[in-house]
Amino acid sequence: MQMFTKILQSLLLTLLLSSHVIAKKDDAVSIDHIALATLMIYDGKYEKAHEELDIVNQKSPTFDAAKYYTVLGVLYSKEGKTKEAIQAYREAIxxxxxxxxxxxxxxxxxKYLFSIGSHEKEKSRQPEFNPKKKRQEKLEQLYMYLASEYHKIKDYKNTVKSLDNAGEKGKNRAELFTLRAECYYKTKAYDSAIKALSTGMKLFPKSSTVLLKQKFYYLADFGLYQSAIKTAKEYMQQVNSSPKEYIALAQMLLEANQIDSAVEILEDAKLKFPKNAKLSFLLGHLYLKKDMKFTTANLFEESSYFDKKYLKDAVEMNRRVGQTTHALYLNTHNIDKVEKLKQKIALYLDAQEFRKIIGLKKALLRYKMLDDDNLRYALAYSYYMAGDYKNAEKELKHISNSELFNKATIIRKNIEKCTNNSLECL
Known part of the structure; x- marks a missing residue:
C-alpha cells in the first residue's frame, strides 16, 4: 500500500501545481474552491476541504467535474472512507x-529590441498539445487510484480490472505484477497468478527475485514441488542466497512431507557451504527420518568439526548405531565435563563395562551428579551387575523417583535371592 500512498501524494502535488487559488476572469476576482480544497487536504485539514468543496458551484459552465471528483476521491481516501472514494473516482473517470x-x-x-524577428522560432518550439494523450494519462492515473481503493476492501477482481484499465501505468513496475498475482491467488485463479508473475519476470528481469520468491510459495502451496524447487534454485542463484534461505526452503518442504526434495535442497546447500555446521546437522536429521542412521551419525560428526555444540549429538548417534568405541573417542573431545561424564556412562552401559562406571563414582560426586536419580540408578545397577550387592543397596536407598524406585525394588528382590542362594545369580 506504500506504493499507492506515494502515488496519492504525487497527485496532490500535481493538483496544487496545476491550480490557481485566485483566478481572474473579465477583471473580476473568483476563488478556486477546488484548489483551496486541495491545499486543505495537503495540510491534513479534511473538514475545511469538505467545506471548500461544498461551496463549489456544480451548475457553473466552468465547473470542472473531472477535477472536482478527483479531489473528492483523494479526500475520502485520506479519511479512510474507501467506498465513498471508489464512487468519487468512478465519477471522475x-x-x-x-x-x-x-x-x-x-x-x-x-520582446525587446534584440529579440525582434525570433518570435516565430520561439513559438514553434512549444510542444504540440495532444488532448487524446492528456485524457489517456488522466484516466490511467484515476484507474490506479481506483485499484488502490478496491484492494483496501479486498475486492480483488476489481483491483485487477482497474490495473488493466490503467494501461501502461498498470504494468510499469514489477510490484504491480506481484499485486496482480496476489489478487488472482486470493480469487483462486491460480493459473493467472503464475502467469502474472512470469509476465512480470520477463518485463522486469532486474526485479525478478521478488517475483520468483512469490512464484515459489504459490507452486509449493499448489503441491507442485518439483516446479517449486526449480523456481527456488533460480531465485537463489540470482540473490546469492545464504544457508538460512536454503534451510527455510528445506523446512517448508519438510512440513509438506517432501523429505526427498528437502534432502536435495540441503545437499545442494552443503556443496555450496561445506563448512556450515547447521546444514550438515539438519541434513543428518532428514536422513534419520529415512532411517539412514549411519549416514546421520557421519553428518552429525561432520557438523561437530565446525561447531562443538553438535558433538553431543554425534556421540549419541554413534552410540545408537553401535559404534561405541568411536563414540567414546568423540566423547574425549567434549569440553563440557558434566555432559562428557553422562555420555560416558551411557556408553559404558551399552558396552556392559560396569566396573568402569563404578570407577567414575568419584567424578560423579565431584560434579554433584548423583543428585540425578537416573545416574544414581546407573551406578547402583553397575554395582549389582558387578556382584557388589552391599554398595548396590546403599545407592538404591537414595532413589526417590517413583519409576526408578519400582526398578530398584526389583533389583533388591534379586539381591535378596542371590544372597540367600548364590545359584540364583549364576
Missing amino acids: EATKIKEFKAPKVEIQE
Whole structure:
C-alpha cells in the first residue's frame, strides 16, 4: 500500500501545481474552491476541504467535474472512507472521458529590441498539445487510484480490472505484477497468478527475485514441488542466497512431507557451504527420518568439526548405531565435563563395562551428579551387575523417583535371592 500512498501524494502535488487559488476572469476576482480544497487536504485539514468543496458551484459552465471528483476521491481516501472514494473516482473517470482538454495558455514575455524577428522560432518550439494523450494519462492515473481503493476492501477482481484499465501505468513496475498475482491467488485463479508473475519476470528481469520468491510459495502451496524447487534454485542463484534461505526452503518442504526434495535442497546447500555446521546437522536429521542412521551419525560428526555444540549429538548417534568405541573417542573431545561424564556412562552401559562406571563414582560426586536419580540408578545397577550387592543397596536407598524406585525394588528382590542362594545369580 506504500506504493499507492506515494502515488496519492504525487497527485496532490500535481493538483496544487496545476491550480490557481485566485483566478481572474473579465477583471473580476473568483476563488478556486477546488484548489483551496486541495491545499486543505495537503495540510491534513479534511473538514475545511469538505467545506471548500461544498461551496463549489456544480451548475457553473466552468465547473470542472473531472477535477472536482478527483479531489473528492483523494479526500475520502485520506479519511479512510474507501467506498465513498471508489464512487468519487468512478465519477471522475466518467467526467474525464467527456472532458474537453485544451492546450495550456503560454505566456509570451515582451520582446525587446534584440529579440525582434525570433518570435516565430520561439513559438514553434512549444510542444504540440495532444488532448487524446492528456485524457489517456488522466484516466490511467484515476484507474490506479481506483485499484488502490478496491484492494483496501479486498475486492480483488476489481483491483485487477482497474490495473488493466490503467494501461501502461498498470504494468510499469514489477510490484504491480506481484499485486496482480496476489489478487488472482486470493480469487483462486491460480493459473493467472503464475502467469502474472512470469509476465512480470520477463518485463522486469532486474526485479525478478521478488517475483520468483512469490512464484515459489504459490507452486509449493499448489503441491507442485518439483516446479517449486526449480523456481527456488533460480531465485537463489540470482540473490546469492545464504544457508538460512536454503534451510527455510528445506523446512517448508519438510512440513509438506517432501523429505526427498528437502534432502536435495540441503545437499545442494552443503556443496555450496561445506563448512556450515547447521546444514550438515539438519541434513543428518532428514536422513534419520529415512532411517539412514549411519549416514546421520557421519553428518552429525561432520557438523561437530565446525561447531562443538553438535558433538553431543554425534556421540549419541554413534552410540545408537553401535559404534561405541568411536563414540567414546568423540566423547574425549567434549569440553563440557558434566555432559562428557553422562555420555560416558551411557556408553559404558551399552558396552556392559560396569566396573568402569563404578570407577567414575568419584567424578560423579565431584560434579554433584548423583543428585540425578537416573545416574544414581546407573551406578547402583553397575554395582549389582558387578556382584557388589552391599554398595548396590546403599545407592538404591537414595532413589526417590517413583519409576526408578519400582526398578530398584526389583533389583533388591534379586539381591535378596542371590544372597540367600548364590545359584540364583549364576
